[in-house]
Amino acid sequence: MKDNIVSIKDISKSFPGILANNKVTFDIKNNTVHALLGENGAGKSTLVKILYGILEYDYGKIIFDGEKFSPKSPSMARKLGIGMVFQHFSLFDSLTVGENLILGLDEKISFNKLKNKVEELSSKYELPIDLEAPITNLSAGEKQRVEIIRILLQDPKLLIMDEPTSVLTPQEVEKLFITLNKLINEGRTILYITHKLEEVIKICNEVTIMRNGKVVETCNAKDESEKTLATKMLGKKLPEIQKSNFSEFNETTSFRVINLVKKYNDPFLVDLDHISLEVKEGEIFGIAGVAGNGQSELMSFLTGEDVIKNSSHIEYFGKNISNLGPKDRRNLSIAFVPEDRLGHSAIPQLSLLDNVLLSQYAGNNYSKWGIINKSQIAKKTNDIIKNFNVMTPSSENYAGSLSGGNLQKFVIGREILTNPKILIISHPTWGIDAGAELAIRQSLINLSKKGTSIIVISQDIEELLEISNRIAVIYKGKLSDPMHINNISIEKLGLLMGGKFD
């Protein structure tokens, strides 16, 4: 058997305006877990899409299992022995597990034969699974198991896993690592894409670090620490975040949600089940939870994009604001940043100037008698760009031309500069690079020091631990009691995120 299962040589791939992969060269040793580490936009996804036959490369050469390799489609890549588990699951929600598995196979197979094969795989790799269960009823971890089994049915030599832990609870992560270990013992190889440093050190043998489309280095994971990896990944050292010293006892309650109940009768939406919460002035209140447990539904009620029509209500300094829409709430000095910056909190096809106008409120003089005041907006736009260090050639550029991190800084800056009394923000650092991530977290803390209450909904536990004063967990539309940051443990949070409320 060959030493290296994959040799990637001088692979280049360009898209309009960017060189996503620039002469990428590294080897993956047979029978190892090889990490591909890098910030968002470093070129990891492009590279694995090339390996899996979704994209074709412009130049270079790939040797897979001793043969020259240039897959034209994912099915060709699967046939040659490469399987991939995507970050976003590609399963049909309304079908059962078994039906999804059959659909995903390239060759035809009877249901009984499939059942035998699946049972064999699930006991061998500790992947318990119910073939009859509809996908909608599964947790993210269970869905991932279905994806892994689907790949294993093809008996791949190389498994590509794209950020597999991003949607899992800490306990589910442990289980995944056990499965990965068994796969290695079987003689398979895993290419593990991540930007989480501790995972690299914990489970990977070798690590290739990418930055700006280029390989920085390929090294032995065991010889590295989180600090050294971070420095290589970012190309510079990160400053430490400065926390606020908030104590809730002498503060007034600024925002309350009382008994929020909403039934949708829709299998694709999560019913909200008696959610209550209370936030003090100057407090950062974190809402943790695995995606799809009612966060976006809750968010739409907090912003007023959806209004409640029952006895439950939302209070702002004692005033009932349940029936107010987003504009009226903004007039009261409540600011929002929804999760999706492309088409929700910002419009990619519009300029930054036009995007500033999206969150207008009575006090900012952006318009008078319905006529837009362009100079006022230009002033505000430049303020945001300057104060929040947004990298853009000019305020005239399309929002969509900015990188994710820069656009997010812009959107958050737009809301922070309104000096809100309440800021409600969903997944503030989702999918952005570490530099922008740090800047955003620090700006949230600085805002809270001025007395603003902040509600942060996030999947990223470390983020919440870093900035929040109290954290509650949302699971299937239910919110746990909040816990103070000082007496919280990752284990406890993990159990809550898995639904173990007591």
Added chain:
Amino acid sequence: MINIYPKIISRGHPSLLMTYLAPIIAIVLTLITGSIIFSFMGFTPFFALHTFFISPISTYYGVSELFLKATPLALIAIGLSFCFKNNIYNIGAEGQLTMGAIFGGGVGIFFYNVEGFWLLPLIIICGAIGGIIWAMIPAILKVRFNTNEILTSLMLVYVAALILDYLVVGPWRDPDGLSFPKTRPFNDSARMPLLFEGLRVHFGLILTIISVFIAWFIYSKTMLGYQLKVAGLSPKASRFAGFNQNKLVYITFGICGALSGIAGVGEVTGPIGLIYRDISPNYGFTAIIVAFLGRLHPVGIIFASIVIALTYLGAEDAQLFMQVPQAVGFVFQGLVLFYLLGADLLINYRISFYKRSLINEH
């Protein structure tokens, strides 16, 4: 073997150049295709295109007719651009035009023997109200019951046509009209003033130019224009901003109804001078093509309305001098729309040519 093949590649962001070039490409391709069709019919392409596009506007009278036809097209297309920018597909401008003609023309008939400077403004206002009323029906149905406005507005076109039919053969028929299905003629103070002696182009053209300016102002300077832009690009962002989508549906339908109604008034009080069955050669439908050909932009719509108006005139001349059916004008309108939709691909995509050998290298 051909070893160069085209590939469609995303541009990443929309090309401004292509946004304006696409209509020109569409027109050029239409002319080429038209020449081929004419040559199959046994005409020399140069003669045919000259008859179709040059000779109709080689006299002052012809130019006046061009603007006469462009007037309702541009006016309605401006109204439609409000709806289309808001992703509201109002296909019923023809019905709104008919209702405008009925309401406005009705006033003209009522005051057939009363003259006064106030009569024409009253007729125009009533025509706008008629168009608005007709446009509000699909708007209310959409907001309240989430019906598809394409179907409801289209069906209402035929309802309006039947009402017009009933009126001109029934209660409004001219008592001195020898039983022809037409109304009394309007008196002079109810007619659109002519702009030039002896030519048919009338005051409606001025109204159209004024609405072009107002539309341009609304689109580029006001919150309403901004809200339309946002609602068209992303309904989610529009909700985030707190814009009232239902209100926008009413406003855009209302503007379109009013302008279509005024266009209807312009026809009956302008060149026609009374109401009968065939007050509009499908201006309300053709204006859809004008709106898109003009990129939903007020200035673009002016140019587009002139181009499309020319196909109406060209078809008349073609019938006279080449003995081909007048429907050939609709063929040209259809071709323009067809090529425009095709050329619009180039706004977001570009075509690259690859040598086959290069692809196989790796």
